[in-house]
Amino acid sequence: MAEKLAPEKRHSFVHNGQKVFEWDQTLEEVNMYINLPPNVPSKQFFCKIQSKHVEVGIKGNPPYLNHDLTSPVKTDCSFWTLEDDIMHITLQKRDKGQTWASPIVGEGQLDPYSTDLEQKRLMLQRFQEENPGFDFSQAQFNGGCPDPRTFMGGIRSD
Secondary structure, three states: HHHOOOOOOOOEEEEEOOOEEEEEEEOEEEEEEEOOOOOOOOOEEEEEEEEEEEEEEEEEOOOOEEEEOOOOOEEEEEEEEOOEEEEEEEEOOOOOOOOOOOEEEOOOOOOOHHHHHHHHHHHHHHHHHHHOOOOOOOOOOOOOOOOOOOHHHHOOOO
């Protein structure tokens, strides 16, 4: 049932008419997807993930991305992979349940309506995680949605 509350589609960050990356999020992670240029050996790509910063590029060239993250991440649980000409960066949120309007500060922010939809989806993910016998995939909120991190005492830790 939890997969019913997974992100339906990725958000795109477009700059000057060109897609820079796509991204989505869950209660625990923010995922970034970057299309890689052709004819570059995979060993030439790099990704450096710090608590509040990410840097991506091709060795020996200026970085493609070199930005502060919207919120801190757990670096020991964050990683990147290359598959089918896509770099997939998995950022483990330090604050589980926090709704990110974008992975990077000041770039590609979701509009308030989309941010609210994300927060509602994450809240339903939290309900599903805490009540695995129930199906929240068709549930809806009337009005504003509470913050998934703090609602009813906050997210339970394992």
